[in-house]
Amino acid sequence: MSLLRIFSKPHWQSKDPSVRRDAVGRDDDPALLSRLPSLAREDEDGGVRLAALKRLADPGLCQTAAHDDADPAVRKSAALLLLELLSGTHAKAPSLSDRMRLLRAQDEQKLLEHVALNAPEAELRLTALQRVERMPFVLDRVTADADSGVRLAALGRIDDERQLERISERSRKSDKAISRLAAERAQAMRIERGDANAITTHARDLCEQFERLLREGGHDDAAETLCAAWARIADRAPANLTARFQNARDLNERSRDPLQLARLRQQASDRAEFKSRLEDLERQLHQPDPSSYADLQQGFAQLEELHARIADGDEISTAGLSTRFARVGAQISALAPVIEESAEPNPTPARTSESQAAAREASRVAARHTREVEQKQMAERLQVVIEAAAKAIDGGHSAAAHEAHAEIAQLRRKMQAIPASLREALADVESEYARIRQWQDWGDRNRRAQLLEEMERLPAAGLHPDALSTRVREIQTEWANLNRIEGGKAAPNAGMEARFHALCRDAFKAAKPYFEKRAELRKQGSGQVSEFIGQTNTTLRDENLTPRDALRIRHEAAQALHGLDRVDPRERKALASELKQILAAVDERIKAANVQIENDKDALITKAIALAELGDTRQAMAQARDLQKRWQASGNGRRNRDQAQWKAFRSAIDAVFARADNERAELNARQQQALDSAARLCSELETLIAADNEPERSAVHALEAQWRELGCSDSALRKRFQSAQEALQRRSVERKRRERRAQFDDWLAHYCLCRRLEQAEIGVDAFVAEREQLPPLRLHTDAMQARVQPWLDGQRAESAAPSALRDCVLELESLAGIEPPEGDRQRRMDLQMEKLSARMRGQQAVAPEQALQVLLADWLQLGIPDASSQSLDSRFQTAVVGVLDTLG
Helix, strand or coil: CCHHHHHCCCHHHCCCHHHHHHHHHHCCCHHHHHHHHHHHHHCCCHHHHHHHHHHHCCHHHHHHHHHHCCCHHHHHHHHHHHHHHHHCCCCCCCCHHHHHHHHHCCCCHHHHHHHHHHCCCHHHHHHHHCCCCCHHHHHHHHHHCCCHHHHHHHHHCCCCHHHHHHHHHHCCCCCHHHHHHHHHHHHHHHHHCCCHHHHHHHHHHHHHHHHHHHHHCCCHHHHHHHHHHHHHHCCCCCHHHHHHHHHHHHHHHHHCCHHHHHHHHHHHHHHHHHHHHHHHHHHHHHCCCHHHHHHHHHHHHHHHHHHHHHHCCCCCCCHHHHHHHHHHHHHHHHHHHHHHHHHCCCCCCCCCCHHHHHHHHHHHHHHHHHHHHHHHHHHHHHHHHHHHHHHHHHHCCHHHHHHHHHHHHHHHHHCCCCCHHHHHHHHHHHHHHHHHHHHHHHHHHHHHHHHHHHHHHHHHCCCCHHHHHHHHHHHHHHHHHHHHHCCCCCCCCHHHHHHHHHHHHHHHHHCHHHHHHHHHHHHHHHHHHHHHHHHHHHHHCCCCCCHHHHHHHHHHHHHHHHCHHHCCHHHHHHHHHHHHHHHHHHHHHHHHHHHHHHHHHHHHHHHHHHHHHCCCHHHHHHHHHHHHHHHHHCCCCCHHHHHHHHHHHHHHHHHHHHHHHHHHHHHHHHHHHHHHHHHHHHHHHHHHHHCCCCCCHHHHHHHHHHHHHHCCCCHHHHHHHHHHHHHHHHHHHHHHHHHHHHHHHHHHHHHHHHHHHHCCCCCHHHHHHHHHHCCCCCCCHHHHHHHHHHHHCCCCCCECCHHHHHHHHHHHHHHHCCCCCHHHHHHHHHHHHHHHHHHHCCCCCCCHHHHHHHHHHHHHHHCECCHHHHHHHHHHHHHHHHHHHHHC
């Protein structure tokens, strides 16, 4: 791989895992993006695989990595990422439809529970919950999930009676629908297994519902539903409740019989008419008018006829009305003499002016006219109320019927006579109302008895004191409602009323210790809240209160305000007012702090925008970093405004860093170009070295001049170029050494061939043939020719003196640095002393190469070594090779 490719390799292909991991997490290289799936599966570094997984946010890859990745940390992180993606809490989570599809393919319980707990969509939580197998988790979602549909679905999976009871009690205040359904299912299970108390309670509820239906009116479907529910427990219900339900059902059947209904309607109408007229007579008797005595007698006569007809009825008691009727008759009889006496003219002054008489007459006429107008208006109103009462009765709205009947009674008391056109309609309404009132009175008496029974059972029911108190108040409200329905009168049975109040006191007595303890705790809570208010007011007076502390105080004050149910109710209003004042004061402080933070950040934004005009990029980056620190130190204001300001600030800061990045990229490009040029010069120099021919010196000098001009800062390239230069220098030195030594090697080769001739190892012809094969001799050619010429001429040369040969060998061994034998050491020392003496006399020292040439010439001139000097010849050749080696 070339140096250029090494330096241009993208970061995500770097050998450094940390560089590769950062690039995978941030770079937008298209090649990188296409390789992310393979990097997530195959990269050797776990951090790189995890960075690719997070970048892709692909549920399939996350699930594969969570199960198959070799790194435990990657498996754990991939599993957590998969949970976020499927639950929809991740920013790159798939759409709801895709998550629903992916969730259906999952079986891991931990994943299903996480989705059922954290998914924002109720539909997704419900889908996950339906596949969760751990029942404690399902039980928790019944009361903890935010969606009613999910809570109902979770409740549907609970089939344990005790758990249903706990759910009902736990959600009694938070979710009444869940509490009611859980209680109903638990009761159904108790009934299913034959629990006597549950059956009795259910039977009593059915009786109460049927009686309420009779009182308020309803549809036949509701009665049939109640009868069907009763049929399922009829064989196990107590006898008294069975009789009670049967009575209610019979009364319902009777109300649906036309003949019976007509008879009851007529009796009720007669009784209502009798009661109304009786009340009118009683009212007139309180303020008798002598002129109306005849009307009293006529009204009493009509009342006698109506009383005779009512007294014959055998189903409606008239004992109380008969007593009142007899008392009215006696009063009218006793009133006759008194009215006659009062009718006598009173003594008046003898002289009464005619004008006074005329005034009295005019006043009587005006009063009579006013009464007639009032009577007409009341008659019109009576007609409207009769129609409203009839409509309410037909629709089964008993409350509206009671109100209309009360207004009818009030109008009848004020009217002197009922118009004939309204009497029939009034009679029908009174008849219908009497029927409803009769059934309601009967049902109310039974309901009162039931409420008394329940009040007797409450102290021993084991209810929580709050639940007990709530139920007692509910019963008291219903009791008071029964009293209101009966016209505001006391209960029919005063003993029943007294018993009810006594039972209420007994029920509250059982819960008294709890309420006393709660009152004590509330008192402590009141003290704590008051202490908090005092400390907070002191803190708010501090001008150096930080926004963070203000937010903390606001949070604590809001919590205290929401928790005021734990303080004394009598102090709750005052404490709430003080806490709200604290919240208002804190909000003002926070508002002012937010304004200050907003202004500070606006100033920072202005400075950040001004950095674009700063020419020095390095200084601009330093100031940008300083602005970032000041931004963090400025604190947090209003969320929306903070986000908008942050976008503007970040845009300005990013512009500075983007400019720095561009300049850095340009610098890197220039540096890369320089590195490429340096690499090219190195390659060219290395090419010159690898060539067979000696490179031209001018070409080498040109490359070296370009290198110096380039000024490369890369140490590896500098080292590479220097190595190439040294190699080139070594090559030049070696070439010169070979050239310098070549003449000596050629001389030695010719000498060795000469010695073979002298030792008669070869003949003259062979010598001549071999010499032609050797390189031409360039050193001491004449001397070498003179040495072999005698042999070529067929003559024998003279032998050399051994001492002269020894001195020449010792000189060569001294040049080669070879130690002589023991016997020649003294002679060698003498020769060295002679040279030293000559140099001391001013003689110039000879270079080793020149000395070698001289010694070789001397050796050739000395002659042929004899038999005793053969060792000297061997030493001579060895010394020559040694000298050549030292010369390089």
